[in-house]
Amino acid sequence: MLTLITYPPAFGQPSASPFCVKAMYLLNHSGQKWQRQDTPDPRNWPKGKLPALWIKDEIIGDSDNIRTWLEQNGAEFDGSLSDLDRATSRAFIRMAEEHLYFHIMLDRWGDDTVWPIVRDTYFASIPSLPRRIITRGLRRTVLKGMQTQGLGRLTATERLARVEPDLQAITHRLWQGPFLFGSTPTAADASVAPMLAAMAATPGETALSQRVKNDEILSAYVTRTSEAFG
């Protein structure tokens, strides 16, 4: 039995992290038997991040490495795709994980009205008074990282405009079929849909959460993908 080390559920999602949800979707699709083990603390796991997959005496960190391991052990996520579609799929995955994800981070860690809710959800296991002190430094580090990455330098309005073409690109593909690459869910859906779901689920009604939540095509796609990946 495989064990997925994951952040606990949050804001109506199976995990606070869209990368953990992606790993759950891939595991479900792979047919492997697995169980989850929740922790709020990533520090002792490979790469100091979650998800991680515990396989007997080996622990694999990073959802992309988990995907590779599952594929090496019989799973096929993109079986129906041409080489051209596989290339596009790779680009959509990168768009979701290396761009959309950071907008979720900024919404959750950078917005002063959202942050207290996020803090008290993510760090609920720390008693209230030390929680405020401990997380202050953590928040500063995260937001400094976003400054370095660059998106942290945009205003909220600029950020919304920056995300819009990505959402349009996803929507254009969904006009062609129920999933990004037609009638069957593939690896790209396992990455993209959890990012959209996390965007919509951010508490406190940010401009971005409203944008995704009020979009019928994107919302239906999130639900459809979650049902397809069980």
Ligand SMILES: N[C@@H](CCC(=O)N[C@@H](CS)C(=O)NCC(=O)O)C(=O)O
């Ligand atoms: N590339 C990694 C990203 C995973 C990731 O960023 N996880 C975040 C939560 S969404 C994390 O554990 N962050 C903890 C930290 O950076 O300290 C993957 O695909 O698994």
